[in-house]
Amino acid sequence: MVATTFTGSVAARAQTGAVSDDAVKIGVIVDMTGVYSGNGGKAVIVASQMAVEDFGGKVLDKPVEIVSADYQNKVDITSSTVRRWFDQDKVDMVLESTDSASAIAIQKLGAERKRITIAAGSASTALTNAECSPYGIHYVYDTYALATGTGRAVVEEGGKSWYFLTADYAFGHSLEKNTTDVVKAMGGTVVGGVRHPLNSADFASYLLQAQSSGAQVVALANAGTDFSNSLKQAQEFGLTNSGQSIAAMLVFLSDLKALGPDVAKGVKFTTGFYWDYNDETRAFSERFFKRFGTMPTDIQAGAYSAVTTYLNAIKAVGTDDATKVREHLRTVTINDFFAKDGKIRDDGRMVHEMYLAEAKAPAEVKSPWDLAKVLRPIPGDAAYQPLERSTCPLVKKS
Secondary structure (H helix, E strand, O other): OOOOEEEOOOOOOOOOOOOHHHOEEEEEEEOOOOOOOOOOHHHHHHHHHHHHHHOOOEEOOEEEEEEEEEOOOOHHHHHHHHHHHHHOOOOOEEEEEOOHHHHHHHHHHHHHHOOEEEEOOOOOHHHHOOOOOOOEEEOOOOHHHHHHHHHHHHHHOOOOEEEEEEEOOHHHHHHHHHHHHHHHHOOOEEEEEEEEOOOOOOOHHHHHHHHHHOOOEEEEEOOHHHHHHHHHHHHHOOOOOOOOEEEEOOOOHHHHHHHOHHHHOOOEEEEOOOOOOOHHHHHHHHHHHHHHOOOOOHHHHHHHHHHHHHHHHHHHHOOOOHHHHHHHHOOOEEEOOOOOOEEEOOOOEEEOOEEEEEEOOHHHOOOOOOOEEEEEEEOHHHHOOOHHHOOOOOOOOO
């Protein structure tokens, strides 16, 4: 079992409280076969199941059940599935590992139905700004943290002029904006950009535009197979040989595995978790590997932590009532293999330490999953948008 410390101002109570419908149901909605299936996918379901099993399979003497679905990269399927879960299947909490547009739709439904929703795989800062919810939590990372970590590191190394190749939906737009803000604040410039549809196979025309821009840095503001395909094709087009550098704005361990160190070597990226960072991360990851056959991404590790955090809150308040659970979650400090001194703010952002990492060169790789190294930690308060800058209407302004 993974050790977790969970402290707060509400003392743990006797397990005699009310659990609705005599069970706690957690819905896990993921991309099982599409562009994000490697970084999230079925492995998020497995991580959630592991968390329930390690918790003992029960909370307040009532069973904990996991239900799951594939949203197929479609917001309408996400909305109809989650609505059915809430209205018919009596699901108490939904954990998403999808995309930002779907996460926003889920969070709106959670607010309407007064159910906890936890975003583990999406990145848009809209979730904790204009689209924030009294029942919504953004857990693993967001575009502000990605921009702060990677964007700052690239500009510090001399990358002053940028061109963006951006996924054309909420996540990509948010990542481009947050990174642009960092670049300009540090004295850099953005000379242009182009947007591509989700799940693109051919990036040739986009990369030719990036190449002709003359920018020092070509920023890939996309993820999953879109990131992998665009990086491989960028190398084929000789962008790096012509003097341009690639800024990878969202990279997962699954991407590095798919690309291999010959392609990925030297890519710097920001992450909320790396499996080989310390003894705690290795212990969980080795258990996960035995269960699923891969080392976990930050989304998959974060899903385990999020489910455990939710169950701990139910145990602490003596009920699965979403209002009481969410209120308690504002008071806790989360310390486990994933998060150190994690805090869930009023805007729903779970603030925790992030990491600037770099993909290893082939000569550095010692084992099949030894694909990256952590260059430095990024304190949570430095990684995430300051609360006073949030546009979330739930945040009280002094």
